[in-house]
Amino acid sequence: MLCRVADSLFWMSRYLERAENQARFIDVTSDIALGYRGSEDVLWSSLLHAGGDVEYFQERYSRPTRRNVIDYLLFNRDNLNSVLNCLTAARENARSVRENLTTPMWEAVNRFYLRVRQAASQSQQVLTQPHPFLDQIKRSAHQVLGVTEATWSQGEAWQFSRLGYQLERADKTSRILDVKYFLLKAEAGRAGTGSELDVVQWASLLESTGALQMYRRSFGRIQPVNVVDFLVLSRDFPRSLRFCTQRSLESLRAISGNTGSVPANQAEQRAEEVLRELEGARAVDLLERGLHEFVDSYQTRLNEIGGAVSETFFQLTGYAAAG
């Protein structure tokens, strides 16, 4: 397929996943806020820290209040990763490769975009009561995934799209783990591990990835080491880092048609390395080493995979300049 088309499909998917995850971030923070006794500003800052948004935010808003942070993450036009910008970008990408999508897919993306745009025009209402809109974001994202699953042939185009979804999902799940780290840091020992507050916060983390029920089935009661085990290393849970890395590698191999054991390109090589590490890791070691350090390193390596994907398939460095 055309390099440009692969690029657009990949990014359309990344932006859609990114938007859904923004909604989840806000959700988990709102949840934690319900039982939080500390300063609201501190809580909402943790979300900015996890997303690497602090400086950018501070240039535009006076205080990290709930309203300001949610506005920043949902509607701010200067925030490249705001839900509004994500949907605008996703839809533009979809439109420019429309003939490669099925009609229901295009219509689902288009509808998602129109809903977000409408919410942005009524932002004050949404900020007062954000939950219905956050739910709508998740539902709209799922609708796109649903029609994609039901109507799209799983050829090369589908693989590039899935690759985009999986890499983005892995990155965002790792950031949700980081929210906890920043919270702990800010609280500086106020809530000890295993305390009631701590458990509530871990439960919120799980809930925001839709994982709470599945976790309980696998592990029962909440213990940080098990939460990490579940979200990082689970073979079956679709948002775990291992699951997403595995699927990314599968898509890469399908794209290059590689059935052998040697990676066909840089992107495959890097994805394989990360996967092997996850397969050999133990949650207790990760916690010992430091969850934040692990997340940081994982995110860096995901970026490297993304860079390699771009170089290998989108950037056309192999093509001679014309004339």
Added chain:
Amino acid sequence: MAAGAANYDELLTVEGSPRHAALSECLSALSGEVLAERQRHAEEELLEKGITFAVYGHNDGHEKIWPFDVVPRPIPWDEWIMIEAGLRQRIRALNLFLDDVYGEGRIFRDGVVPESLVKSAKTYRPECIGFRPPGGVWTHVVGTDLVRHSDGTIYVLEDNLRCPSGVSYVLENREIMKRVLPEVFSGSTIASIEDYPERLLGALLKTAPAGCEHPTAVVLTPGIYNSAYFEHSFLAQQMGVELVTGPDLYVDSSDTVWMKTTRGPRRVDVIYRRIDDDFLDPEVFRADSMLGVPGLMRACRAGRVTLANAPGTGVADDKAVYQYVPAIIRYYLNEDAILKNVPTYLCSEPDQCRYVLENLDKLVVKPTNESGGYGILMGPTASDEERLRCGEQVRRDPRNYIAQPMLTLSTVPTVINGRLAPRHVDLRPFILYGDDVFVLPGGLTRVALREGSMIVNSSQGGGSKDTWVLLSETPFTRLQEQEQFSG
């Protein structure tokens, strides 16, 4: 040409009797409310599907939903036969003309068309001298605009030989009609148009460079901000070929065109290019164009790639050259033109120019090379200031203006605010030329939605209707016959 006493209505005679009994019967069986309801239904469909076009210079987002009206515009079969023959004749003659203009120039030597007029056209491309496209086909896709004057005669308003657009709306309009007015459909026998993408693909592949066994065709688009982007994407999808932008292609040192894919370069043999000549190739035309492909003309002249339509065709749809088309038909085909031209005054001729300037209040003045209905002066309805400005423009650049008497376009009932009202229409049939000429039955009927207006272009408030070439005047009889035979 005499001005008719009243507007010619495509559905009703002046006395009010229906021209097409079966069709009118079906339509009158639907109350005004029902029709308005179906109209709303159609508009919702278009919104949901995102069938849009872009309008330059609008602030509220650059896409607009395509305006469509449910009442179809009928054409009787015997009239269509005449139109089809006339269009076929015209396209064949114009292709021979283009071959000659960029070739031997016999028509100039024989004094039929002035060489200076042709070569001073803004769209004349000296880069095409000596070039011969595969099969001698210059205009693979043509959209010729027809109007019916109040005297009942059909005239050719202009030919569009470069990148005529609108066929995707023809196809989408038909789909919408099938869903929104199914009972009217079942009562009439209408020429089908669904095979257009198949025929277009055929025309493209048949004009591939010689020796090409399994040619690869693509649609080349300027991109999502172009006003006709929806159509580019739609046609590519319907034909099952790639939609490419300039940067997706490159031309190598052997003058071969390649597209950049994730599995390496893939050769391209035929390009349905929806980019104007000016922007097509920065090596040869505008050097600042980011939309084109450097070296494309090289590849084209070397016969390594077919461009549909060929570069340089614009010279034959220059409005001054239009005046000579009947003579062109006679010269190459030895036939009289079946379809009439609108009488045209060339401002490049001093005495004709003088007449035009003295009669600006009676004439329609058009630049020879604009599209979208821009730059046109509707003399009879224009303000004094507009006429003054037009006069100045004509004096400054007479070669690039022509004038015609104002026609009173025929009307078709249109749903306006829930009721039916007559609105002026024109017709753009589409003609394909591969190994033979194919005329799509019907075409795009454009309707001026403002009362009394005759400007039908979508960029200026126009809408469209489905066009029905009626295969039989008494479809109910035919149905009865069928029932007899099926026993």
